[in-house]
Amino acid sequence: MRALVTGGAGFIGGHLVEKLVERDWDVIVFDNFERASLETLRTLPSEAELRRIDIRDPEAMKRYAGDVDVIFHLAALTDVVESEVKKDEYWNVNVVGTENVLKIAKDVGAKLVFTSSAAVYGELNNVAREDLKPNPISFYGVTKLECEKLCMRYYEEYGIDIVVLRLFNVFGERAQGGVVKIFLERAREGKPLIIYGDGEAVRDFIYVGDVVDALIKAALSGKASGRILNIASGKPTRVRELAEAVVKETGVKIIYESERRWEIKFSLADISLAKKLLNWNPKIYLIDWIRSSLRSS
């Protein structure tokens, strides 16, 4: 199998490339490296072909895509706060870039797996099922929702085999951001953990290895075509609980500061559809991973 991974030099993309190469796939990466992780670049397997290509440049993509069976489209700008001030750039990379990638999938007849985000739901009152009406509160979420619509249009109009995965909060080795990485880094430096708000905000954290597993299953399964699937643990974790798990291992303090804008207070997924259609199950639980990660460092 030959795969194209856009954003393959980023956090999740790097883990995906590693796993695909391990499984003997031929892998080509398109990344402009602007937000690539240095740690990921250092660990990317040499068997993968790396191309400095911007997804806003359709000609360059066409030149190098070749005969790929599957396109994993992960390249995106992902900072929720930044998305509010750089709307044009976020629109161009996330939405126009995704349409460029969809056109390549159409031209070469490849299957496409797209990574959307829980940000499309916005503020939730209850567990999110995929049929809930999306209501993004950030511009980042707006762009991801637009991408989902484009994916569904290409699926319906051109019969491209597409699966959309709505990822919740992804954690794991070589993460580039997110509360888990920040707490671990501060704790390792003996600094207090900062909680914005009262710490009661609920998140659904999913391990990067479990996400990679879902991405590959989505590529190989015929059952999820044209579907949107939540990829999460299905387990609620309060930010305070996460902080307390870190404190228990390291003894650092917690500081509370005022709540930030764009922060969602409740985010939790129903993952029964992904479990059923992909025959997928998350295996690593956040608090266990935190413990073992702090004990091994």
Ligand SMILES: NC(=O)c1ccc[n+]([C@@H]2O[C@H](COP(=O)([O-])OP(=O)(O)OC[C@H]3O[C@@H](n4cnc5c(N)ncnc54)[C@H](O)[C@@H]3O)[C@@H](O)[C@H]2O)c1
């Ligand atoms: N990490 C999470 O918690 C999370 C949650 C939900 C959804 N997602 C989605 O998963 C995907 C991967 O996320 P990540 O955490 O690995 O992000 P990341 O920022 O670590 O990686 C994104 C990669 O895309 C590349 N990129 C950005 N703009 C590009 C462009 N114009 N052309 C080519 N390459 C470009 C960057 O250089 C980077 O290597 C994204 O689509 C993101 O929206 C991530």
